[in-house]
């Protein structure tokens with residue numbers, strides 16, 4: 001791993017002898033405030049992955065103009081291989097281990113395999129609820145489950161449509177992935193009047209030109225386990241979702257899903273990256289040349305970290321949603337204006353803005 005002038009500032013490695021589990025926290029940059037970033041618990045996460053994610057958080061927080069730096073944590077264990085009690089002990093130990101860094105230099109949050117219950121366990125070990133966000137309501141939290149990231153993705157899509165002179169009312173949308181980001185992007189875009197014509201999950205995709213209703217599709221997902229079991233529409237192969245002729249494509253699940261094998265077949269006018277690194281870097285330029293407007297991940301999916309900031313300063317749900325909307329609008333506007341002025345692709349324009357703020 002090679003650092004640069006931005007960071008990382010601290011690489012903290014921890015070991016739990018009872019459970020034989022390693023963990024790492026990388027605090028990439030604290031120039032603008034304590035490093036912000038969630039805890040990922042998987043069997044494969046290591047310092048390298050945590051460092052890359054911590055850097056992404058540095059840029060995301062600077063772009064959203066939050067008084068936070070960037071950080072991330074990883075606990076290297078597959079939660080499916082341990083009991084709930086063991087998971088609780090590990091997360092509690094992890095919170096305790098970070099007492100000397102959090103919340104002064106690091107403020108944690110949920111990431112993969114972590115939700116509000118785990119945030120409670122972290123506080124039990126650490127002692128200070130200010131050291132973490134995404135907590136349950138009774139601990140002063142604004143849980144992840146309010147859908148702030150999907151809300152920000154929906155507003156990014158609306159801004160992108162505006163910039164192309166397309167009304168959000170009736171705009172056609174395809175969403176890859178039906179988890180936290182995908183479900184709420186669907187809900188909030190539907191409320192704006194958009195027509196969500198396709199949604200996928202790990203089992204395939206469903207397409208319906210007349211529109212998929214959020215409440216109905218969510219009920220299908222919850223009762224039958226997959227969007228592909230929905231009664232209406234046509235079941236299509238999961239990867240076909242990337243090639244549909246829609247106004248907006250929202251990748252909201254896996255990395256690298258738009259790559260050399262399918263970039264030529266992309267017909268969407270706009271791509272809003274709900275998921276992180278959904279487009280391989282070599283394809284970003286090509287999409288731009290072809291006139292596809294890409295709203296990059298660290299701009300489009302910043303709603304989650306903006307909500308974390310709202311929680312940190314004690315906002316209620318209503319004020320949190322207002323702040324997400326305001327900040328996402330500002331970021332998308334600043335990025336598009338700069339890109340128009342300098343000719344840089346939007347991602348590079350946004351990176352330049354973030355780097356100026358970190359300079």
Ligand code: NAD
Pocket residue numbers: 144149176177178179180181182200201202203238252253254255274275276301302304
């Ligand atoms: P999640 O675990 O809630 O949902 C993931 C979804 O992806 C599930 O519906 C799953 O079925 C689907 N999926 C898995 N394999 C798939 C496949 N092959 N094809 C289509 N769908 C597939 O995750 P999430 O919180 O919604 O996060 C999604 C992405 O967004 C991740 O990259 C995450 O890092 C990123 N992100 C999330 C947030 C947030 O606040 N949730 C914030 C920033 C970035």
